[in-house]
Structures are given as structure tokens and as C-alpha cells.
Amino acid sequence: MDERFDIRVSSGSRLLVDVRGFSLRRGEITLLFGESGIGKSLIGKALFGIMDDPLLHVEINGIDADRYYAAPEVAASKRDGFFVFQEPSSHLNPLETLDAQMREGDLAACDDPVRVVGTLWGEDEQRDLARILPVFPTAYRPSGGEKQRILIGMAFEKMELAASSGEQRRGLFVFDEPTGSLDREARDRFLDGLFGHYRHGKGTILLITHDYSMIGYVRKRHPAMEQHVSYRELRRDGAGLSLADFRPADYLQWLEGIRPKVTKHVSGPPLLSVESGLRIFGKKLGFHGPGDSRERSHLEIRSGDLVYLKARSGAGKTTVAKIIIGLQRADYFRMNFDGIRLGEVSPPRYWEKKLWGKKMTMVFQHADEALNLKSTVEQSLAILPVESTQTEEGRRGILASLFDDGSLPALARKRVSYLSGGQKQRLNLLRAFALSTSFLILDEPLNALDFRSITRVLQAIERRRELGQGILLISHNEDIFQALIPPESTYTLVEE
Amino acid sequence: MMSDTRRHPRRQFASFFLPDRKDLLWTVIWIGGLVIVWVWFLLFLNEPARLRMQTAMADTLLSAGTVVVSAFLMGWGSAMLLHLLDRPKRKRLYLAATFLLNLLRSVPQIIGMLLGYTLLAALVRGETMRSEFLQVLAAGFLTSLVVFQEVTDVIQERIRHYREMDFVSALLVCGVPEFTIINREILWKNSVAHLVQKAVSVFGRAIFLVCSIDFIISVGLSTEVSLTNFPPTLGSMLASLDSKQDILVIGSALTEPGLLPSLFFEHLQGIGVAFVTVFTLVCLYRISNGLVERHRL
Numbered sequence: 001m002d003e004r005f006d007i008r009v010s011s012g013s014r015l016l017v018d019v020r021g022f023s024l025r026r027g028e029i030t031l032l033f034g035e036s037g038i039g040k041s042l043i044g045k046a047l048f049g050i051m052d053d054p055l056l057h058v059e060i061n062g063i064d065a066d067r068y069y070a071a072p073e074v075a076a077s078k079r080d081g082f083f084v085f086q087e088p089s090s091h092l093n094p095l096e097t098l099d100a101q102m103r104e105g106d107l108a109a110c111d112d113p114v115r116v117v118g119t120l121w122g123e124d125e126q127r128d129l130a131r132i133l134p135v136f137p138t139a140y141r142p143s144g145g146e147k148q149r150i151l152i153g154m155a156f157e158k159m160e161l162a163a164s165s166g167e168q169r170r171g172l173f174v175f176d177e178p179t180g181s182l183d184r185e186a187r188d189r190f191l192d193g194l195f196g197h198y199r200h201g202k203g204t205i206l207l208i209t210h211d212y213s214m215i216g217y218v219r220k221r222h223p224a225m226e227q228h229v230s231y232r233e234l235r236r237d238g239a240g241l242s243l244a245d246f247r248p249a250d251y252l253q254w255l256e257g258i259r260p261k262v263t264k265h266v267s268g269p270p271l272l273s274v275e276s277g278l279r280i281f282g283k284k285l286g287f288h289g290p291g292d293s294r295e296r297s298h299l300e301i302r303s304g305d306l307v308y309l310k311a312r313s314g315a316g317k318t319t320v321a322k323i324i325i326g327l328q329r330a331d332y333f334r335m336n337f338d339g340i341r342l343g344e345v346s347p348p349r350y351w352e353k354k355l356w357g358k359k360m361t362m363v364f365q366h367a368d369e370a371l372n373l374k375s376t377v378e379q380s381l382a383i384l385p386v387e388s389t390q391t392e393e394g395r396r397g398i399l400a401s402l403f404d405d406g407s408l409p410a411l412a413r414k415r416v417s418y419l420s421g422g423q424k425q426r427l428n429l430l431r432a433f434a435l436s437t438s439f440l441i442l443d444e445p446l447n448a449l450d451f452r453s454i455t456r457v458l459q460a461i462e463r464r465r466e467l468g469q470g471i472l473l474i475s476h477n478e479d480i481f482q483a484l485i486p487p488e489s490t491y492t493l494v495e496e
Numbered sequence: 497m498m499s500d501t502r503r504h505p506r507r508q509f510a511s512f513f514l515p516d517r518k519d520l521l522w523t524v525i526w527i528g529g530l531v532i533v534w535v536w537f538l539l540f541l542n543e544p545a546r547l548r549m550q551t552a553m554a555d556t557l558l559s560a561g562t563v564v565v566s567a568f569l570m571g572w573g574s575a576m577l578l579h580l581l582d583r584p585k586r587k588r589l590y591l592a593a594t595f596l597l598n599l600l601r602s603v604p605q606i607i608g609m610l611l612g613y614t615l616l617a618a619l620v621r622g623e624t625m626r627s628e629f630l631q632v633l634a635a636g637f638l639t640s641l642v643v644f645q646e647v648t649d650v651i652q653e654r655i656r657h658y659r660e661m662d663f664v665s666a667l668l669v670c671g672v673p674e675f676t677i678i679n680r681e682i683l684w685k686n687s688v689a690h691l692v693q694k695a696v697s698v699f700g701r702a703i704f705l706v707c708s709i710d711f712i713i714s715v716g717l718s719t720e721v722s723l724t725n726f727p728p729t730l731g732s733m734l735a736s737l738d739s740k741q742d743i744l745v746i747g748s749a750l751t752e753p754g755l756l757p758s759l760f761f762e763h764l765q766g767i768g769v770a771f772v773t774v775f776t777l778v779c780l781y782r783i784s785n786g787l788v789e790r791h792r793l
Binding site: 432 | 661662668672674681685
């Protein structure tokens with residue numbers, strides 16, 4: 001049975017979300033896609049009833065949210081449900097151990113919380129879980145991925161309890177970007193667990209994500225669940241938002257249509273060669289590859305080469321990228337770039353004077369942090385030391401490659417802080433694309449993007465590669481990049 | 497999705513005085529208060545005293561304004577210098593610059609100003625500096641020598657805060673010069689509220705210091721430097737014989753309430769100077785606090 005909601009959220013004079021006819025199928029699973037920052041989390045919180053910011057005014061179905069939440073059936077869906085926050089630190093209490101938090105309140109009735117939470121850790125990782133249970137959560141420990149799994153595990157506990165009491169059907173379970181900090185294996189374990197618990201109790205589940213590769217996983221590993229899963233996408237529609245059904249076939253057909261691109265320019269000596277055996281933070285890191293080879297090798301990138309570096313979450317991919325770009329000092333590393341040998345003793349000024357913006361640049365994974373939120377879109381490009389960004393025409397031309405023409409004049413004058421997460425990410429990428437460097441590092445370039453933007457960004461990356469740029473790509477989006485990049489250009493980062 | 501909804505003009509006017517805009521409210525109170533006092537003086541204070549009051553107020557504000565401009569120039573310069581020297585290869589120079597700045601910082605502000613005023617008095621006595629305007633500017637500059645490091649600290653703190661952030665690293669790897677990032681992206685776009693708050697606080701501190709030092713000099717700490725050597729300020733006006741007598745009447749009014757009305761009509765100079773000084777300092781303090789609250793500094 002579909003329930004329809006009109007949701008309006010405002011803060012002072014600013015209208016944040018205005019969605020008409022948001023439908024949620026009771027007792028079913030809804031995957032809500034859409035670019036980051038478009039308002040998915042606000043919708044999830046408004047539906048669940050946790051709009052606790054006093055500055056926000058929320059109306060649901062035309063009535064004030066407080067009155068709406070007081071209705072018995074809405075209160076019951078909250079009481080019997082659970083909300084998994086995108087940022088788990090905001091949920092976990094730093095004054096209690098994780099073990100205690102897994103057993104408090106309603107969860108105290110769960111017989112074996114460690115077993116339930118433990119399903120999110122691999123068999124060989126159970127000791128890691130045991131090690132963090134007595135920990136008081138802080139910003140840095142346990143890791144973001146571990147905290148996220150603890151929180152998901154608590155939701156699973158609640159689902160199990162509700163299923164055993166026959167009340168799960170009433171509960172609303174909202175998972176807000178639950179896999180943002182998880183590697184592929186942990187994400188798969190989450191989906192397996194989610195469907196497993198769903199089968200027992202049939203609760204209403206809203207899963208907010210921009211990880212489209214979940215579609216492929218459901219089809220491949222849980223085909224029987226497809227009848228219970230609906231895919232929706234929140235889209236910008238002129239001045240407002242609209243919710244549309246997302247056809248999984250569109251994504252799957254597109255994915256199947258991707259063919260690995262064989263590079264034309266790849267010949268001669270490598271543009272960049274990084275030796276295995278980097279040492280940093282007491283860890284020794286190396287590269288396996290190319291392809292599935294387990295042999296230790298150099299990470300090599302030639303002009304016009306698109307190289308994919310993969311690793312499990314937290315293995316140090318971004319750290320390696322920062323060492324290469326000269327922002328992070330390693331205890332030991334050796335690399336050759338454009339014929340120059342560099343190492344841990346090379347002066348940082350060399351990167352600053354000779355390489356940054358001239359021969360190499362990098363796109364950081366969190367656009368929110370990588371852009372100056374107080375700048376306008378135009379200012380973010382105008383500051384670059386290249387001619388093409390110094391004229392309005394030039395800047396518009398650059399923006400047009402990833403944004404729709406019609407929105408450009410207004411977009412150019414907009415402050416970065418007012419952009420959605422997806423728009424920020426596209427601007428983040430464009431800033432690097434505007435520079436004519438011979439080498440480019442892309443750290444999670446598909447973060448926060450919706451499906452349409454993903455296809456446009458991949459085309460833009462391909463254009464850069466065709467122009468002869470050497471590109472190192474770091475991403476946990478293996479579905480897409482393993483299809484796009486041939487095995488001979490894929491490396492795995494491992495701890496040695 | 498974000499869009500602005502229309503705001504009602506009356507609500508817009510009312511929001512100007514909302515509790516989260518205390519800085520603006522206190523700015524209005526300060527300027528309004530000074531205008532009311534000036535009108536009162538116009539009606540009830542004799543003309544020579546009123547003209548001296550006006551000059552004293554103008555000199556004090558000009559001197560404090562000079563302190564702000566000068567302190568910001570020196571503060572910015574020293575922060576940039578320290579940033580430039582904060583490199584492994586320039587460690588010795590960095591330590592030397594830090595040592596000199598800390599040495600200057602260790603001198604109590606009032607002592608530093610007294611030493612400066614002694615120099616200024618020598619220039620005035622030797623008739624090297626005859627213009628009263630220049631004397632006010634010089635007094636402001638000397639005061640700024642003992643307060644500019646507050647500005648250095650704010651600028652350094654802002655740079656340090658943003659230096660570890662990804663947006664600075666992202667701009668660096670795009671080839672944007674560090675100097676541009678610091679000045680345009682960090683200080684101009686992300687620190688204006690901090691710097692304005694510091695400017696207000698330095699302005700208030702300067703008025704307090706200028707008034708204090710002028711008062712101390714005027715009551716006769718030195719035979720070399722005297723009240724008559726310098727342009728009038730609120731501090732020196734407060735120390736004048738007329739003002740002291742006016743202020744003493746406050747004590748008498750406590751035992752003889754009949755004298756109370758005369759405070760506002762016959763003893764205006766002393767009461768007026770004291771009020772304007774204290775009122776200005778309180779308002780500036782409130783404005784500064786209001787900025788801290790509004791911008792969550």
C-alpha cells in the first residue's frame with residue numbers, strides 16, 4: 001500500500017525542501033537515489049519525526065509536524081523503527097562504550113547483540129569488532145566505517161526484536177547513506193543483512209543512497225527481493241524537487257554497455273612510477289597488479305592512461321594520493337615523475353613551485369571540504385592560474401561541460417554553500433579539469449552524484465584521457481570502474 | 497532545494513533589532529546616545545567648553561581610528577612575515593622574529609605608551625612636530641605598537657585554522673599562490689567577522705589607553721610632559737580642573753540631593769566627559785560581544 005506525503009521544510013525565510021506526493025510503500029523497501037544535498041536526508045528525518053532543529057519549520061501533509069508526529073500510528077512507526085544517521089558520530093554517545101550502547105533502551109531485550117552486529121564484520125574481522133566494543137567512541141576511534149556498522153547493527157537488533165514480537169511491520173527503518181564509509185564487502189554484508197531481517201518481519205524500509213551499484217547487487221544476489229524493492233529518484237525540477245520512479249534497467253543496461261577503453265597514447269616511459277614499500281604512520285604500503293596479479297609491483301601511469309587504484313576502506317588510498325601530490329610527508333617513498341626522481345627528502349617547495357597546477361593536480365573526495373563555501377561558483381574558477389578561467393565566457397564554457405546551459409548564469413553567481421552536494425562535486429571536478437596538467441588524481445570522483453551526472457563525469461574523464469592526461473583514479477565504486485578500466489590498468493593497494 | 501521567500505518589510509525592520517543582532521543594536525544606541533549628549537551640550541554647555549569637548553572627542557576618535565589602521569597594517573605585516581619564515585630552512589629567522597615580537601609583547605601596555613609619549617613630548621618640545629593633527633596621529637601610532645600583536649594573533653589563528661583544511665590544499669595543488677589563498681580566500685572571504693570584531697575591540701582598547709595615558713600625564717607624572725603640550729582628548733579633559741570639580745559635585749549630590757539637577761545643567765563638562773568616555777567604552781564592548789555572538793566567533 002502506497003502512502004503519499006507532502007513535505008515542506010523551511011528555515012526562517014528559506015525554503016529547504018518542498019516535495020509533493022512522496023510515496024512510501026508500507027511493508028516494502030524503498031531505495032531513494034539522488035545527488036547529495038538535494039534534500040533526501042531532510043525527507044527521511046521529516047518522515048521519521050526527528051526534525052529536532054528548532055530553527056526548522058516542518059509541515060507534513062499540510063499540518064504542522066508536531067501535530068503530525070503526535071498521531072498514534074506515526075508515533076508507533078517511530079517507536080518500533082530506527083534511524084541510521086549518515087554521520088554515525090551524531091548518534092553515538094561518547095560517554096558510553098559501544099558495547100553498552102548496543103544494549104541500552106529497547107535494545108536491552110536483544111539476546112545477543114554482538115552476534116547481530118557481528119554479521120556486518122567478516123569472519124576474519126571478528127577480532128576487530130571485539131577490540132572496539134569496549135571503546136568510548138570519539139571522532140577518530142573507531143573508524144567511520146566501524147561506527148557506521150555499529151549503528152546499522154543496532155538497527156538490525158531492532159528489526160530482529162520487532163520481527164520476534166510481530167511488530168516490525170509497523171516500524172519505519174530509515175538508513176541514511178549507510179554505506180558511505182564502507183568498502184564493497186562490508187556494503188554487501190549490509191545488504192545481505194538488511195534483506196535477511198526484512199524477510200523475517202517485513203518492516204517499512206527507506207534506504208537513502210547515491211550508490212547505484214546496489215541495483216546490480218540486488219539483481220545478482222537477491223533476485224527474489226526485487227518484487228519488494230522499489231527504486232525512486234529525487235530530482236531537481238526547475239525551482240522545486242520531484243520524485244520519480246528510477247528504472248533499474250536504465251542503470252544496468254548502461255553498465256553493461258561500458259567497454260574498457262584501450263588507451264592510444266600509452267607508450268614510452270611512464271609519466272609517473274611509484275615504488276612499492278611506502279612507509280607512513282608505521283605502515284608499509286605496496287601495490288599489487290596490474291589486474292588480479294598478487295605480485296608486488298610499481299604503480300605506473302603513462303600519458304593518456306587511466307589507472308584505477310583500489311583497496312579496502314581505510315587502507316590508505318587517499319594517503320598515497322596525498323604523498324604523490326606532495327601534501328603528505330611519508331617516512332619513506334620513491335617515485336619518478338616526468339623524469340624527476342622524488343622521495344621523502346625532496347623539498348615540499350619543489351611540488352609547490354614546479355608541479356602544482358602546472359604538471360599535476362588532484363580532486364579531493366569531499367567537495368564540501370575541498371571548495372571555499374564562501375566563494376561563488378565563478379570565483380572558484382576565476383582564482384585558477386589559467387587564462388581560460390579569466391573571462392566570463394571561458395568560465396561559462398567550462399561549466400557547460402557538466403552543467404545544463406539554461407542554469408549557467410544563475411549558477412555562476414551562486415555561492416558554493418548554496419549548491420547541492422552533487423553540484424559541488426561537479427564544480428570540484430571542473431576546477432581540476434580546467435587546468436592543463438599532464439597528470440591528474442581523482443579521489444572518489446563519483447561521490448555525491450546522481451546517475452545522469454555520473455555518466456557526464458565519466459565522459460569528461462574520458463575526454464581528459466584522450467587529450468593525453470595521465471589519470472590516477474581512486475574509488476570504491478568498483479562496479480563502474482572495473483567495467484570502464486581494463487585489468488592491465490588496475491592496481492590494488494595493500495599493507496605489506 | 498533552496499529558494500528565498502518574500503520577507504515582510506515590517507518584519508525585516510524588526511529583525512534588525514532581534515537578539516542575534518546585538519552588535520547593530522548597540523551601534524545604534526552608541527551613535528544615538530552621542531547625538532543626544534551633543535544636543536544637550538548645545539543647549540546647556542557654554543560654547544568654549546563645548547568646542548573643547550568636540551575637539552577632544554574628535555581627537556580621541558581620530559587617535560583610536562589611527563590605532564586600528566596602524567595595528568591592522570602592522571598585525572597583517574607581522575603575521576605574513578611569521579608565516580613566510582615558518583619553514584624548516586628559515587627556523588632561525590622565525591625564532592628571532594618571534595623573540596622580538598614576544599619581547600615587545602612583554603612590555604606592559606601602559607609602560608610602553610608612557611615611553612612612547614616621552615618620545616612624542618621630546619618631538620613636540622623640540623618643535624619637530626608642530627601640527628596637532630600629526631600629534632594625534634603619532635599618539636595613535638604609538639598606541640598601536642602595544643596592541644598590534646592582538647591582530648597578529650587573530651590573523652595567525654585564522655591561517656592556522658584553515659591551513660589543515662582540504663580547501664586550502666585543493667587550491668594549492670591547483671597552483672594558486674599561497675599568498676592569494678591566505679589573503680583572499682582565508683582572510684577576506686572567511687575571516688571578515690573575526691577581523692571586524694577585533695577592529696572594534698582594538699578601537700575600544702585604544703580609547704581606553706589614550707584616555708588613561710592622557711589622564712595620567714595630565715595629573716602630573718612628569719614635568720617634561722604636560723597637558724598643555726598635547727591636543728585635548730577625553731582623558732586630558734577629564735583631568736582638567738573644571739572637570740574634576742564637576743565630578744566632585746557627584747559626591748556632594750549624594751548627601752545633598754538638591755544639587756542633583758545642577759549636575760545636568762551647571763556641571764556638564766566633567767559629567768559629560770565622564771559619561772561619553774564610559775558610555776563609549778560600554779557600547780564598544782557590547783558591539784564586540786554582539787559580533788562574537790552573532791557570528792559564533
